[in-house]
Amino acid sequence: MSTPHASLPVADRATVRRAAVGLVRADRRAFASTMVLNCLAAGAGIVGPWLLGRIVDDVRGGTSVGHVDRAALVILCCAVAQLLLLRWARLVGHRFGERTAARVRDRFVDRALGLPASVVDRAGPGDLTNRGTNDVAAVASALRDAGPDVFVSAAQVVCLAAAVVVVEPVLGLVALCCLAGIPAAVRWYLRRARTAYLAQGEADSHLAEQLAATASGARTVEAFRLQEQRIEACERGIRHSYRTRMRTLSLRSVLFPSVDFSYALPVAAVLLVGGTLHAHDGASLGAIVTCALYLRQLSGPLDTILFWVEQLQSSGASFARVEGIGTEPRVPAREEVVPSGDAIELRSVHYAYEGGADVVHGVDLTVRPGERLAVVGPSGAGKTTLSKLLAAIDAPRTGTVSVGGVPVTALAPEQLRRHIVLVTQEHHVFLGSVRDNLRIAAPEASDADLSAALAAVGADDWADALPQGLDTELGAGALRLDGPQAQQLALARVVLADPHTVVLDEATALLDPATARHTELALAAVLHGRTVIAVAHRLHTAHDADRVAVMEDGRLTELGPHAELVAADGAYAALWRSWHGTRA
Numbered sequence: 122m123s124t125p126h127a128s129l130p131v132a133d134r135a136t137v138r139r140a141a142v143g144l145v146r147a148d149r150r151a152f153a154s155t156m157v158l159n160c161l162a163a164g165a166g167i168v169g170p171w172l173l174g175r176i177v178d179d180v181r182g183g184t185s186v187g188h189v190d191r192a193a194l195v196i197l198c199c200a201v202a203q204l205l206l207l208r209w210a211r212l213v214g215h216r217f218g219e220r221t222a223a224r225v226r227d228r229f230v231d232r233a234l235g236l237p238a239s240v241v242d243r244a245g246p247g248d249l250t251n252r253g254t255n256d257v258a259a260v261a262s263a264l265r266d267a268g269p270d271v272f273v274s275a276a277q278v279v280c281l282a283a284a285v286v287v288v289e290p291v292l293g294l295v296a297l298c299c300l301a302g303i304p305a306a307v308r309w310y311l312r313r314a315r316t317a318y319l320a321q322g323e324a325d326s327h328l329a330e331q332l333a334a335t336a337s338g339a340r341t342v343e344a345f346r347l348q349e350q351r352i353e354a355c356e357r358g359i360r361h362s363y364r365t366r367m368r369t370l371s372l373r374s375v376l377f378p379s380v381d382f383s384y385a386l387p388v389a390a391v392l393l394v395g396g397t398l399h400a401h402d403g404a405s406l407g408a409i410v411t412c413a414l415y416l417r418q419l420s421g422p423l424d425t426i427l428f429w430v431e432q433l434q435s436s437g438a439s440f441a442r443v444e445g446i447g448t449e450p451r452v453p454a455r456e457e458v459v460p461s462g463d464a465i466e467l468r469s470v471h472y473a474y475e476g477g478a479d480v481v482h483g484v485d486l487t488v489r490p491g492e493r494l495a496v497v498g499p500s501g502a503g504k505t506t507l508s509k510l511l512a513a514i515d516a517p518r519t520g521t522v523s524v525g526g527v528p529v530t531a532l533a534p535e536q537l538r539r540h541i542v543l544v545t546q547e548h549h550v551f552l553g554s555v556r557d558n559l560r561i562a563a564p565e566a567s568d569a570d571l572s573a574a575l576a577a578v579g580a581d582d583w584a585d586a587l588p589q590g591l592d593t594e595l596g597a598g599a600l601r602l603d604g605p606q607a608q609q610l611a612l613a614r615v616v617l618a619d620p621h622t623v624v625l626d627e628a629t630a631l632l633d634p635a636t637a638r639h640t641e642l643a644l645a646a647v648l649h650g651r652t653v654i655a656v657a658h659r660l661h662t663a664h665d666a667d668r669v670a671v672m673e674d675g676r677l678t679e680l681g682p683h684a685e686l687v688a689a690d691g692a693y694a695a696l697w698r699s700w701h702g703t704r705a
Contacts, residue, residue, distance in 0.1 A: 129248050130445040130448045132444035137437065152217055156276070158206055162210055165206060166281075167415065168195070173410065174407035176192050181407075214268060222264045226261070229253060232446045233249060238513075248330065266432075270429060277419075278423060295391055296412065298390075303380055303423065310430065314434040315441075321362070321365040327358055328362050330358075388413055388416045391413055395409035396409070458532065459527075463524065463525060464490055465488040471483060479518070481503050485677070488652055492667050493652075494654045494668050495657045495663035495665075495666035496654065496672060498671055502673050505656060510522050513537055524541060540621055542620040543626060544623065546627045559574065559614060563619075568591055571591060574613040574617045580606065625653065669686055671686070671693045673692060678691075
């Protein structure tokens with residue numbers, strides 16, 4: 122039975138602000154250094170226009186050439202100092218951004234790994250993958266590039282605006298009034314941008330989910346001729362993503378023209394008012410020139426800030442999605458409780474997905490230590506849901522699932538995996554060598570142990586032929602394992618993990634019948650003496666089991682050895698005859 126997907130949460134504004142403040146506090150010295158250097162650079166930048174205005178007034182008053190030369194030399198020194206301070210500030214800012222981005226990545230990975238397996242399973246791979254790649258990359262880019270640029274530009278804007286007011290208060294007041302259109306336009310944009318960018322991020326996650334589902338199920342799509350349906354689903358996702366992007370584009374198309382007009386207005390107003398004041402001896406020509414130059418200099422830092430407004434809004438929405446992972450409850454820390462045995466018991470187990478009706482109804486089952494139990498039934502009968510309950514990926518709505526008298530949900534994840542391991546038909550090959558992939562399950566395993574685990578699942582034939590043996594690199598840009606090989610690698614990890622109970626949820630589904638049979642026989646030898654609960658899609662697995670459990674509509678309807686159930690001529694007997702192509 123498929124699991125309904127539910128989006129992961131998005132952090133609210135207050136949570137995002139607290140997270141941002143926490144990141145700044147974690148590297149407060151670098152942040153403070155960046156701010157001080159930016160202010161010094163901005164201070165050096167305002168000296169030049171002020172001296173130029175003084176030169177204009179002094180020349181009108183008949184000053185000497187030497188005085189002008191000395192003033193020009195000071196302007197040159199200030200320009201060089203500003204350049205050096207800006208480069209230093211950017212260097213410190215970029216280092217701050219990289220360290221902070223690394224903290225964001227580390228925290229995201231830690232939180233993602235701490236999520237309950239049921240949350241990850243219901244969210245689906247697309248949303249979590251998009252947050253861990255695109256959203257984290259957007260936040261890192263903002264911290265590394267946008268952050269330092271905005272700090273530098275903001276310091277320049279403040280210093281230049283203050284300088285205009287100090288040089289000529291009347292002209293400063295006129296300039297500030299004319300600049301009021303910029304914050305008004307930005308406020309209009311910001312009120313709408315966060316919602317628009319969150320919608321865009323959600324649409325991108327939905328599109329990624331559709332593409333991932335289509336790619337991972339390519340064989341099924343082809344086998345059942347679902348190409349048109351999947352193409353239509355992906356196109357719907359693309360159209361929705363396009364609409365959300367056009368919405369953010371429409372917001373930018375209002376913001377930028379409004380700001381461009383606001384750049385020219387204060388300069389024109391200062392020249393007009395300044396000329397009037399100068400005609401009535403209310404302002405010197407040097408002061409007017411200085412104020413006009415300051416206002417012209419404002420366009421550079423304001424352009425930079427507004428250029429990054431879009432990136433900061435997009436990154437802010439991405440940061441809210443990244444921080445949203447932290448609002449999900451983590452797997453709680455639990456005291457280690459030692460089960461009194463290996464027996465697995467299900468008592469009156471009911472389970473329902475969030476907001477839905479029960480899909481498992483009143484299951485009672487005891488699995489004895491060392492027993493091989495096959496779980497069979499038609500598609501949608503609840504077999505996979507039952508396997509997730511056994512492995513504590515999901516918790517029953519009512520009833521208990523216990524091992525050795527201890528509820529599986531009361532065991533810490535590390536402790537639980539020493540007792541029960543779930544192996545599904547979904548598998549993953551990690552970037553790294555064959556050895557790295559296997560030692561995930563047993564970090565201390567020797568090469569001989571690794572080779573024995575591969576041989577145990579029938580993978581020794583292709584593993585022995587690898588060019589560098591266990592050192593062979595796997596993944597993108599290296600050796601790519603096909604589906605059966607990747608699944609055998611996953612099964613070898615189970616051998617190395619050495620749990621007393623293994624739940625196999627169609628773990629050999631991607632193998633061809635001959636390879637699957639060979640692998641199952643090899644596993645049977647390796648898992649001898651362990652408890653094996655196998656969700657069976659090939660009924661020869663049920664034939665080899667000690668007992669067979671039949672699931673129908675979420676209920677356990679039959680339980681017993683293969684021969685007894687066939688003789689009882691019930692649901693299992695019908696499945697067996699259908700499997701062999703015979704009639705009753």
